[in-house]
Amino acid sequence: MAPDRRRTGAAVSVDPPTAPAGDIPDRYDSAAVEKRWYPLWEERGYFRADSAAKGKPYSISMPPPNVTGSLHWGHALTMTLQDTLTRMKRMDGFNTLWLPGTDHASIAVHVILERMLAAEGKTKEDLGRDGYLARAWQWKEESGGTIVRQLRRLGASCDWSRERFTMDAGLSRAVRESFVRLWEEGLIYRDDYIINWCPSCQTVLSDIEVEREERDDEFVYIKYGPVTLGTVRPETKLGDTGLAVHPKDKRYKHLVGKTLEIPSVDGTITVKVVADEAVDPKFGTGVIKVTPGHDPVDFEIGRRHNLPIKTVIGFDGRMTAEAGRYAGMDRFECRRRIVEDMKALGLIEKIEPYRHAVGICYRSKTVVEPLVSKQWYVQVKPLAEAAIKAVRERRITIFPRSWTKTYYHWMENIRPWCISRQLWWGHRIPAWHCDADGSVHVSKEDLHACPKCGGALRQDPDTLDTWFSSGLWPFSTLGWPDDTADLRTYYPTSVLVTGPDILFFWVARMAMLGIHFMKDVPFRDVYLHAIVRDAEGQKMSKSKGNVADPIVVMEKYGTDAFRFTLAALAQGRDIRISEERIEGYRNFANKIWNASRLVLSNLSGFDPALAKKTPPALADVWIESRLAATVAQARTALKKYRFSDAASALYQFLWHEFCDWYLEIAKLSLYHAENPGQRARTQATLVRVLETTLRLLHPFMPFITEEIWQRLPHKGDSIMRAPYPRVSKKDRNPPAERQMTAVMDLVTAVRNIRGEMRIAPAASLAATLRPAPDAGDLFSANGALIDALARVRLTIDPAATRPRSSAMAVIGGSELYVDLTGVVDLAAERQRIQKEIAKAAERVEFLRGKLSKPDFAERAPAEIVARERERLVEQEALHAKLVGSLGWVDDGER
Numbered sequence: 001m002a003p004d005r006r007r008t009g010a011a012v013s014v015d016p017p018t019a020p021a022g023d024i025p026d027r028y029d030s031a032a033v034e035k036r037w038y039p040l041w042e043e044r045g046y047f048r049a050d051s052a053a054k055g056k057p058y059s060i061s062m063p064p065p066n067v068t069g070s071l072h073w074g075h076a077l078t079m080t081l082q083d084t085l086t087r088m089k090r091m092d093g094f095n096t097l098w099l100p101g102t103d104h105a106s107i108a109v110h111v112i113l114e115r116m117l118a119a120e121g122k123t124k125e126d127l128g129r130d131g132y133l134a135r136a137w138q139w140k141e142e143s144g145g146t147i148v149r150q151l152r153r154l155g156a157s158c159d160w161s162r163e164r165f166t167m168d169a170g171l172s173r174a175v176r177e178s179f180v181r182l183w184e185e186g187l188i189y190r191d192d193y194i195i196n197w198c199p200s201c202q203t204v205l206s207d208i209e210v211e212r213e214e215r216d217d218e219f220v221y222i223k224y225g226p227v228t229l230g231t232v233r234p235e236t237k238l239g240d241t242g243l244a245v246h247p248k249d250k251r252y253k254h255l256v257g258k259t260l261e262i263p264s265v266d267g268t269i270t271v272k273v274v275a276d277e278a279v280d281p282k283f284g285t286g287v288i289k290v291t292p293g294h295d296p297v298d299f300e301i302g303r304r305h306n307l308p309i310k311t312v313i314g315f316d317g318r319m320t321a322e323a324g325r326y327a328g329m330d331r332f333e334c335r336r337r338i339v340e341d342m343k344a345l346g347l348i349e350k351i352e353p354y355r356h357a358v359g360i361c362y363r364s365k366t367v368v369e370p371l372v373s374k375q376w377y378v379q380v381k382p383l384a385e386a387a388i389k390a391v392r393e394r395r396i397t398i399f400p401r402s403w404t405k406t407y408y409h410w411m412e413n414i415r416p417w418c419i420s421r422q423l424w425w426g427h428r429i430p431a432w433h434c435d436a437d438g439s440v441h442v443s444k445e446d447l448h449a450c451p452k453c454g455g456a457l458r459q460d461p462d463t464l465d466t467w468f469s470s471g472l473w474p475f476s477t478l479g480w481p482d483d484t485a486d487l488r489t490y491y492p493t494s495v496l497v498t499g500p501d502i503l504f505f506w507v508a509r510m511a512m513l514g515i516h517f518m519k520d521v522p523f524r525d526v527y528l529h530a531i532v533r534d535a536e537g538q539k540m541s542k543s544k545g546n547v548a549d550p551i552v553v554m555e556k557y558g559t560d561a562f563r564f565t566l567a568a569l570a571q572g573r574d575i576r577i578s579e580e581r582i583e584g585y586r587n588f589a590n591k592i593w594n595a596s597r598l599v600l601s602n603l604s605g606f607d608p609a610l611a612k613k614t615p616p617a618l619a620d621v622w623i624e625s626r627l628a629a630t631v632a633q634a635r636t637a638l639k640k641y642r643f644s645d646a647a648s649a650l651y652q653f654l655w656h657e658f659c660d661w662y663l664e665i666a667k668l669s670l671y672h673a674e675n676p677g678q679r680a681r682t683q684a685t686l687v688r689v690l691e692t693t694l695r696l697l698h699p700f701m702p703f704i705t706e707e708i709w710q711r712l713p714h715k716g717d718s719i720m721r722a723p724y725p726r727v728s729k730k731d732r733n734p735p736a737e738r739q740m741t742a743v744m745d746l747v748t749a750v751r752n753i754r755g756e757m758r759i760a761p762a763a764s765l766a767a768t769l770r771p772a773p774d775a776g777d778l779f780s781a782n783g784a785l786i787d788a789l790a791r792v793r794l795t796i797d798p799a800a801t802r803p804r805s806s807a808m809a810v811i812g813g814s815e816l817y818v819d820l821t822g823v824v825d826l827a828a829e830r831q832r833i834q835k836e837i838a839k840a841a842e843r844v845e846f847l848r849g850k851l852s853k854p855d856f857a858e859r860a861p862a863e864i865v866a867r868e869r870e871r872l873v874e875q876e877a878l879h880a881k882l883v884g885s886l887g888w889v890d891d892g893e894r
């Protein structure tokens, strides 16, 4: 019956407690306990990994939070789950590494510095590149460590001695190495291409950095020579160089191939008519204007048909000289003006309201402007193919499986990855331009003279997309490109834990770059957890004001309760957080504390040898078997990243089986037993079960478990380093579980009758049991226990028949009759029940009537109809039950 006997020895070999009984405070003071243990764990080096240590490696790369960040709910969830896995595997004997770090977050830092400089009335150009970078580093040193401190507060057991920053020397070297290799392999190239430009951040954005927002605009139908066409962006008309129709559209066949001179607001414009499959003949008039300089689809059409590119909107979001008399005007102002001007010229056929998705910058929320410019790209197609294959061949497994499809879809449709950014904070592109001969040189070392002509060089001004360096994270943090012991031991990492919103930013890029450079996957498993939302299902966002600060919540309810809530809700697509839930789990923490106090204050005089000699009672065997079941459940669930299932198994066991039942039973022998053997036996079971359960719970609730465990008889210096409970099938005892369930059902039946008949809990009852043929021995053997728990004097009589004035319950095949004579006022009780029967009947009738009205069933919202149906079922059941109870109070006088 002893889980992990292998490692802790026999159940009763525990030593007497080291602390005197009653030493444990009445109230659990989470703040004091948390403050005490974390620094101790860290100082003693418990978090530290050692590549030379024994044990199978288990490693997690913490997805680095932005250095600008402070802990939000998403971080709290992801870090709690990573810590839970890390602590569990560490206890389980693995050579465990959880490697932390932060990301330099180019755009986020840019936004912060821009604001700071604006307050000083300066621009980044005033500071110059070097001055600006000095300010950025200064900001990072002074304000960049917030999240790292907060992770400690959360109990994160990561190896801080290996903490990395994406711009530290080692990682910068890895970035250069990988850039140069990809360049040499022809996978990095420069190209004129249409990019997403943020006029306010002044940088290019990758496709996934562009958010879509529904907006109301005007759809303007413009008379365009021989045709009419519709557009939401009339200002780009100035950049038109073509008109496109579908090749099969008969309406416009005669125009294809012609060059038209179209009268417009500023003289005429010249457009060529082309036929292209990309045109939807059913949309608008079936003709689109082609503006290759300002639209990604048009850009592609333009390339296919050799249309010239005319840039009329500049990088500052204003109209360029090419825009003629609109030059210098803001792009949106120009839109209004051009519509007015066209109206005046009679060029507008009609204007319709139009709702559509507009691309906006994920940082500044500025409308993104598609613009053509020369940028650096990674040809990701071949990398993506290898990353798809890795998932197909299950070298990487994505949990939950449903995300696999999303991953394939994105990877299969991947476009070249634009990696250059026009920001200063970041990894500068290791490329040098010679203005004399136009050559470009990419190098790991800084270049000072042109290798071709010996002339002066200028380093490329751009930096790399932040995700370029984070894509290398799982191996760059372990020392790559050097062949280090860490890299050999901890790569591939075991699992990547993150939110699904980061599947493409992160998971996909790490998979591509990891496989390419390491010739092996960066992680074996990917676990995508739920997105945290508020109680109403809204995503937590500062602008919505629905965000409680996780740190404040931790302080209020305790970190353990906070962590347990997150783990308990982690499964599924959304987590709905509310304070009530966290409060519920704080009650759970208090329950554990109080149960432990009860155990600790009853260990005086504990004699392990005597316990060993005493055979266990049914309840002792049962609780051990239930513990074994819980250990197995928790392990199975954690293996599949089913954190909620594991948390729920632990909660059910601790609260309902251990506290509600076993502790109540234990009190009987602790307080009343004249049998010292049984008392010792109970003490041994209490200690063993509690100690094992604490170890099982530790990865979820690290602080309270350590605090209590230290006060219990234990081996070792910290619960963090104690073995994670392990069980085998033989630790279960199904017959004992069945028997104990029957006993508990009987006790519950008496308690229910007490409740229904409103009999005081303290009043002793007399009852007769007619046992099922095979149950008599079980109930008589446990008669004293049943009597004590149910406050009943139970007579077991296989020949009993139901007496008058008795309440009845059926448990399995056994019948229980509780004598009500003299306990309840039968006449009054009969009256009360009859009244309630009448009320229930009335409600049943009302609900039936309501539901049968076609008006209601058809028109009311489905969930209201469903709720009323449920109420009807409830009321019908109540009615039937009351009719049954009426029989109990029959004294035969009617």
Ligand SMILES: [Zn+2]
Pocket (backbone or CB within 6 Å): 198, 199, 200, 201, 202, 361, 362, 363, 364, 365, 366
């Ligand atoms: Zn922006």
Ligand SMILES: [Zn+2]
Pocket (backbone or CB within 6 Å): 434, 435, 436, 437, 438, 439, 450, 451, 452, 453, 454, 455
């Ligand atoms: Zn040169």
